[in-house]
Amino acid sequence: MRLAFVLSEIGSGLRRNLSMVVSVVLVTFISLTFVGGAALLxxxxxxxxxxxYDRVQVAVFLCGEDYGSQTCAEGAVTDGQRADIEAMMGSAAVEPYIESYEYESREQALGHFRDQFRNSPIVDTVTADQLPESFxxxxxxPEKYEVVNELFSSMQGVDVVIDQRELLEKIFSVMNIASLVAVGIAGVMIVCAVLLIATTIRLSAFSRRRETGIMRLVGASKLxxxxxxxxxxxxAALIGAALASGALWGVAHFLVAGRLAREYPDTAFISTSEVLLVAPALLALGALLAGVSSVLTLKRYLKV
Known part of the structure; x- marks a missing residue:
C-alpha cells in the first residue's frame, strides 16, 4: 500500500513539474557528459x-651542410664520423641503455616525411637534401635518456639528440589542460544542476503542501x-546520467572506434569498454547529487 502511494505521488509530482523535470534532465545530462568526457580523456x-612510452625513441640527428652546432663545424657528417657513431651504438658502454637502433638515410627520411604529410601542400616542396640523416x-x-644524450651529443658529426618523449609530453599536457577545462565546465554545470534540482523539489513541495499537511495529520511518517x-x-538525475552515458558511448563507438582507430591504426585509443566503466560512476554521481540536494531542500522547506 505504501509503495503504491509513493509511486503515485512520484508520478503526480513529475507530471505537475514536467518542464522543471526536463530542465533537470538536460542540465544533468550536459554536466555529467563533461564529467564523463574528462574521465575518458x-x-x-x-x-x-x-x-x-613503450615505443618511444631517441633520435640522434647527424650533421648536414651549414649546421650551426659546434659538433658540425667541419660540415656534413663524414663516413668516418658516421662509422664512429655507429660503433658507439654497439659498444659495451651503451649496451645497458640501448635496446636497438636503426640508421635512417636522407632518402628514407624523405619517404617517411611524404608518408606522414601526404595530405599537406608542402609535401612536394621538400627534398632529401633538406632532411638530416639520423639514428x-x-x-x-626511457628514463635513462640523459645518459645517452651525454654520450652522443658531444661526438663529432652529431648535430642534436632529441628525446621524442618530450614531444609526447607537450601533447599530453595539452590534453590534460583540455581535461581540466572539461572538469571546470562540468563543475559549473553540476552547481546549476544542484540548484535546479533544489528549485524543482521546492516547487513540488509547495504545490503539494495541502497533501503533505493531511498526511501529517493522519500520522504518516517523515520518510x-x-x-x-x-x-x-x-x-530526473538518473535519466540525465543515462543520456550522458549513452552520448559518451556513441562518441566512443562511432567517432573513436569507428573513425579515429581506423585512420590512425598505430595509436591506442579507448573503446566502449572504458565507457562502461565510467557509466556506473556517472549514474551514482547523478543519484547522489539529486538525493543530497533534495534532502537538504526538504529539511528547509518541508517541515514534517
Missing part, C-alpha cells in the same frame, strides 16, 4: 602514455512524506 592519456634509438629504460520528493529528483 584521462583514461585516453594514460593508455597513450603506456602505448607510446633511431630505442632505449631499454513516507519526503521519499516521493527525493525520488523525483533522483529519477
Amino acid at each position: 584521462q583514461l585516453q592519456i594514460s593508455q597513450m602514455k603506456g602505448f607510446w 633511431r634509438v630505442r632505449l631499454v629504460d 513516507v512524506i519526503q521519499l516521493p520528493f527525493v525520488l523525483e529528483g533522483v529519477i
Whole structure:
C-alpha cells in the first residue's frame, strides 16, 4: 500500500513539474557528459602514455651542410664520423641503455616525411637534401635518456639528440589542460544542476503542501512524506546520467572506434569498454547529487 502511494505521488509530482523535470534532465545530462568526457580523456592519456612510452625513441640527428652546432663545424657528417657513431651504438658502454637502433638515410627520411604529410601542400616542396640523416634509438629504460644524450651529443658529426618523449609530453599536457577545462565546465554545470534540482523539489513541495499537511495529520511518517520528493529528483538525475552515458558511448563507438582507430591504426585509443566503466560512476554521481540536494531542500522547506 505504501509503495503504491509513493509511486503515485512520484508520478503526480513529475507530471505537475514536467518542464522543471526536463530542465533537470538536460542540465544533468550536459554536466555529467563533461564529467564523463574528462574521465575518458584521462583514461585516453594514460593508455597513450603506456602505448607510446613503450615505443618511444631517441633520435640522434647527424650533421648536414651549414649546421650551426659546434659538433658540425667541419660540415656534413663524414663516413668516418658516421662509422664512429655507429660503433658507439654497439659498444659495451651503451649496451645497458640501448635496446636497438636503426640508421635512417636522407632518402628514407624523405619517404617517411611524404608518408606522414601526404595530405599537406608542402609535401612536394621538400627534398632529401633538406632532411638530416639520423639514428633511431630505442632505449631499454626511457628514463635513462640523459645518459645517452651525454654520450652522443658531444661526438663529432652529431648535430642534436632529441628525446621524442618530450614531444609526447607537450601533447599530453595539452590534453590534460583540455581535461581540466572539461572538469571546470562540468563543475559549473553540476552547481546549476544542484540548484535546479533544489528549485524543482521546492516547487513540488509547495504545490503539494495541502497533501503533505493531511498526511501529517493522519500520522504518516517523515520518510513516507519526503521519499516521493527525493525520488523525483533522483529519477530526473538518473535519466540525465543515462543520456550522458549513452552520448559518451556513441562518441566512443562511432567517432573513436569507428573513425579515429581506423585512420590512425598505430595509436591506442579507448573503446566502449572504458565507457562502461565510467557509466556506473556517472549514474551514482547523478543519484547522489539529486538525493543530497533534495534532502537538504526538504529539511528547509518541508517541515514534517
